[in-house]
Amino acid sequence: MKWNLRMVAAQRDLWRPTEVLAAFQQVGFNPSLSKVAALWSGTPVTVRLDDLDKICAALNCTVADLLQSEPLATGQVAPEVGQLAVGAEEQAATGGPVRPVPRSRRGAGPRPLPPS
Secondary structure (H helix, E strand, C coil): CEECHHHHHHHCCCCCHHHHHHHHHHCCCCCCHHHHHHHHHCCCCCCCHHHHHHHHHHHCCCHHHHEECCCCCCCCCCCCCCCCCCCHHHHHHHCCCCCCCCCCCCCCCCCCCCCC
8 A cells, every 4th residue: 555645735735744733633633743754754554544534634635545555566466266275285185174283281180270
């Protein structure tokens, strides 16, 4: 995904993170200046949906204006229909589901009771 906050802000004559913060505060969204600067300077790893809604309200835009889908990078393949999950090869080879094997305990005998 491509994050287009700077482009959307520039289309509204907002050229600095402090100006964007002022626009956010007008709609009741009060992030710190450092959070706004992080949103301004790069693609965030996560954005809360509530925050995204407030950003769109402040900039009078849509989510599609802020987030733009990009094609997958070279070397990444989209999952194909019918592609096996990890571990499914063993399941197909044995003819049944792969089940976890419990670990053996070091000491023999019953488990001790938890502390009271």
